[in-house]
Amino acid sequence: MEQASQSGIILKSKFAGSAARAHPPLKNTGIGEQLPSAGVSEIPRRQTLFFEGDSADAIFEICTGTVELYKTFLSGRRGVLGFFRAGAIVGFAMDADYPYSAEAVTPCQVRRISRSSLDRVLGRNASFAKRLLEATCRELTVTQEKMFILSRKSPAGKVAWFLLQHKRPSASGATHMAVVEMPMSRADIADYLGMAPETLCRTLTKFKRDGLILADTPYRVRLRNIARLGTLAAEACN
Template structure:
């Protein structure tokens, strides 16, 4: 699939389940006034389309060139019964979706712009074992990040610049981030700082 292609739309009949082989999709809902709220990003190895109500609950759109495996729902449901390993993987996928939904509720409702961007970068860098990569690819643009975090594009750009100026990250390209100070970035994401922008270790965010 080419970037910008719609895999499925909110409200469509959920006829298939998809596995992302390579590439990234954005998942979003359109509000009554036409605004877009991105609710997540899905990349290689992840499943999507697991709609319990037989309708897709959001729209899935390709961010980058995309390769997928499609499973017809009846065949996929039979595989769940026949393959214990698939059932465990499905449980993991559903658990991850629930965790992401809970994280985003906190992200949108309680965090400052700096805390939101720091949390977003850490989520992209995180591994299941708790380790983090130093390098983060950003296939999505600043507009996508803004719509996910509930910010303006200008605020996202200023926050990236601020994190770079304060030595927490480097920006080798617009589509990549190097995490230079994981501990400070994690502190910022957790809100360990004063209201005036100074962290409790004496450095500035």
């Protein structure tokens, strides 16, 4: 079981002539710190950072807020790759265009880093490339785990996994009940887990009834029985 808002890469990019591709869940890798940026921008809720197909000439480091990466299919359906928080870097693309779209789920602050400058650093700094490779691999791990979770379906398992994945790193030693903030809509989560929003609701309701979770608001729940949730998540695939 991994940690919070992992996942959510954007692969493909033509940095350094042909190099990098992930834009992972770089959880505070400090990669952004080494790169010159154009300063921090304020992004209002539900605004798009970039669309699938746009020319991928920059990557974004999230400073505050939550960003969602998604892909729209021909059928009109949507698939979301992941949700990202402060410290993550999105928009890492290997091709000329972004392969996915990115949208602010909450108001966000992001640092824009031009691809050319990233390119320069990549070509010069070997250890930097290594860190990037490492981060990409980490993303790959998360993606593979998610792949298994999603295919060996079972709504309960998926939702339990989602809750555990997004639980706050058990903040200050206050309540030992983990808190899960989920500012995204139910539809977003459903698209992330590959299920219908109704099924997601029913599953959450069942969790409440069974005393597994406690809902402060629809966008914030507390986990009352983490062990049991872990079992559910494991049964689904592990």
